[in-house]
Amino acid sequence: MPIRVPKLPNAKRSEVLLIGAAGVGVLTPLYMIMPGAEERLSTQTTKWAPRWEKNISYFTPGVEKGVQRVEPPISRAVQRMDERLPLERMAKSVHTGIGKGIERFGGPKVPPTPAV
Numbered sequence: 001m002p003i004r005v006p007k008l009p010n011a012k013r014s015e016v017l018l019i020g021a022a023g024v025g026v027l028t029p030l031y032m033i034m035p036g037a038e039e040r041l042s043t044q045t046t047k048w049a050p051r052w053e054k055n056i057s058y059f060t061p062g063v064e065k066g067v068q069r070v071e072p073p074i075s076r077a078v079q080r081m082d083e084r085l086p087l088e089r090m091a092k093s094v095h096t097g098i099g100k101g102i103e104r105f106g107g108p109k110v111p112p113t114p115a116v
Contacts, residue, residue: 031037076108099110 018072032041095110099112102108102110
């Protein structure tokens, strides 16, 4: 009786995309170190750039509208978060801790953090 190898299940779309992205990520640096890669890349860019620009210009107005609508609430949220986070106090305490650690091991005295 011949040996039967079980059939592999079909790959999902996400698996195919991840494997493809991994392949591109690994093979691109190898391609770029080959002799003449920059010239080939520049010729392909000259060939395909007008088509890409035409296709991108189709989506640009919608994306710009979406960004204009979303930008004000996001900027307000970032400002509120900056006001709430004690970043300056944390930075000063980290600076002081690092300075004390350096002094403990016999290093030079670290000057205090300047007041802002």
